[in-house]
Amino acid sequence: MPRREEPDIPEARLIPEATVARLPLYYRALLEIADQSIGTVSSEQLAELAGVNAAKVRKDLSHLGSYGTRGVGYDVEHLVGEVSRELGLTRDWPVAILGLGNLGRALANYRGFGARGFRIVALVDADPDKVGQAVGDLTIEPVEALSSIVAQRRVAIGVIATPAPAAQAVADRLVAAGVASILNFAPTVVVVPPEVTLRKVDLATELQILSFYQQHRRRVPDRARV
Amino acid sequence: MPRREEPDIPEARLIPEATVARLPLYYRALLEIADQSIGTVSSEQLAELAGVNAAKVRKDLSHLGSYGTRGVGYDVEHLVGEVSRELGLTRDWPVAILGLGNLGRALANYRGFGARGFRIVALVDADPDKVGQAVGDLTIEPVEALSSIVAQRRVAIGVIATPAPAAQAVADRLVAAGVASILNFAPTVVVVPPEVTLRKVDLATELQILSFYQQHRRRVPDRARV
DNA sequence: CAGCGCTTGTGACCGCGTGCACAAGCGCGG
DNA sequence: CCGCGCTTGTGCACGCGGTCACAAGCGCTG
Incomplete structure (x- = not known):
């Protein structure tokens, strides 16, 4: 059994595996919301659509950066862009x-x-x-x-x-x-x-x-x- | 991940969710071994075939009961029976x-x-x-x-x-x-x-x-x- | 411009799962 | 019948992930 390699390059923003697995859910939910021409979305609403709880949504999204606005929510269009970029969906x-x-x-x-x-x-x-x-x-x-x-x-x-x-x-x-x-x-x-x-x-x-x-x-x- | 139901009735043997998810792997590995008419199998061999590590195999199987023999391993035929019974594969x-x-x-x-x-x-x-x-x-x-x-x-x-x-x-x-x-x-x-x-x-x-x-x-x- | 309501971001805690390491125990050989 | 080697079963510690709860911060309103 080969020994595990040491992480010689410390990643600046490393996203937890569990979060990565949920990003596609958020992505899908965001696309639905975007279709309805809704400007912003709260973590509560996003949680509902993705089938998780709101605290998880906030923590997950915070790993991507602070893209939300307190008191308002997340800008849907911007967030779609960030999530799809993170997931590599802007490429083919x-x-x-x-x-x-x-x-x-x-x-x-x-x-x-x-x-x-x-x-x-x-x-x-x-x-x-x-x-x-x-x-x-x-x-x-x-x-x-x-x-x-x-x-x-x-x-x-x-x-x-x-x-x-x-x-x-x-x-x-x-x-x-x-x-x-x-x-x-x-x-x-x-x-x-x-x-x-x-x-x-x-x-x-x-x-x-x-x-x-x-x-x-x-x-x-x-x-x-x- | 399905949320666990509240344990109002304390279950005698409750098997961790993570273990349940691996039982099918062991089951498949055991069937392969059984086909080769091998009498007993060690946690090490089973781990190799199931793609996990040996400690996990032992701990998982210990949740089903103590079906192994120290110094020898697990009786393949018996273990197949126990795992398939636990997984409900004896029914239709x-x-x-x-x-x-x-x-x-x-x-x-x-x-x-x-x-x-x-x-x-x-x-x-x-x-x-x-x-x-x-x-x-x-x-x-x-x-x-x-x-x-x-x-x-x-x-x-x-x-x-x-x-x-x-x-x-x-x-x-x-x-x-x-x-x-x-x-x-x-x-x-x-x-x-x-x-x-x-x-x-x-x-x-x-x-x-x-x-x-x-x-x-x-x-x-x-x-x-x- | 001050206060208020709403929502994010996160610190703290907790429980599950994992892996290590070793004692317990079985069988075999001498 | 004793000791030795092999393998199980498990106590323990650690880290990841989940949840709670709250401070921080934004915008609106009077």
Whole structure:
């Protein structure tokens, strides 16, 4: 096990991981508010829309800087700008989808996917029968071409939608090609070097967690349902 | 993160939320080990396969009871039994999928979905044009029939795969029908009463988090977001 | 221009989760 | 039957994140 690297460059503003995970919620809430031509928003209102509490909103936003006005609230337009800048949504992120089974195809066709900043630029599969097929505007390409695809199209994010047994090999190829951000849908543990950011979305895991709580649900007799 | 219910009745064995979230990982690892006819497994080996550290494995498993043997390890077969019992995987959980766009159809066809214990028993959509269509072995039914479907087929888990604007209404219908476990794929905040367990899987959010770290070029601990 | 109401920003506290390190305990070999 | 090596189970300390509550500060009004 490699020893953890020391943070030699102390970051001026480092934003807590928990806060980063909530920024997208605020972003979405802010877009809705902006659509309604509302000038300012309070932490209370934003909390309501994002499904968190107001103190958290204030503390989270304070990490980005002091963009609020006491007694008034936050300027919606300005805050949208700050949050989207912080999240990197002012740039364009080329995305590659790896594995085009049911899930991969659904992702490729998912409109909300490429909504803001994310653009699918490549579809890759190891199956020779799938290579050459068209999915939406793109054509499925062979996994052997991954390296040059990543380099030429500046792929920043790889989305793994392969069967579990293929996931680690695909991740290794992505890392070797220089992709530093990976979203894994395959139901298996994928190991990447520490400089690569890996997030996972796991259906089976989510269902099993639900199953746990469902089973352990306390049997409160006839509690009124809301 | 779902808020914990007030402990008015002190639960004998209450398992930390973080542990519950890791049990599926152990379960999957244990199944792989069991396939290789290995009798016992150490916390170290299990940790390797589950992508966590050994101390955590031991502490997590200790919450289920003392099923290990010092100097030896854990009996694989026995542990599989205990974990699957704890996760409620010895039962059958009827699942309904709400909304059959790209994602809903992919979920309906996803093999790994119904792998263990989870059985899709209903597909529901609000669009009259989709009602009656066949997807796999099932036929899409109207959302108006949801209540009776849930009652008759004992639906325990609802999977929301509708567009964002429809999600809250569908969730309300599910709750009203008595479904206490909901998995939300729609990119929006859904509010449910506290006795209902809600988990969410959000593509856009995940991508935006990746985008943040990509832009800030800083290594982030490979933490499981489960 | 002073006072008042409203909302932000943050200091302080607290509880959960994590990791370390070690004692407890099991089995095996001599 | 005793000692040794291996692995579990856990006490402890620490840090992150969440919540509360309040001081600071802005704008409006009289």
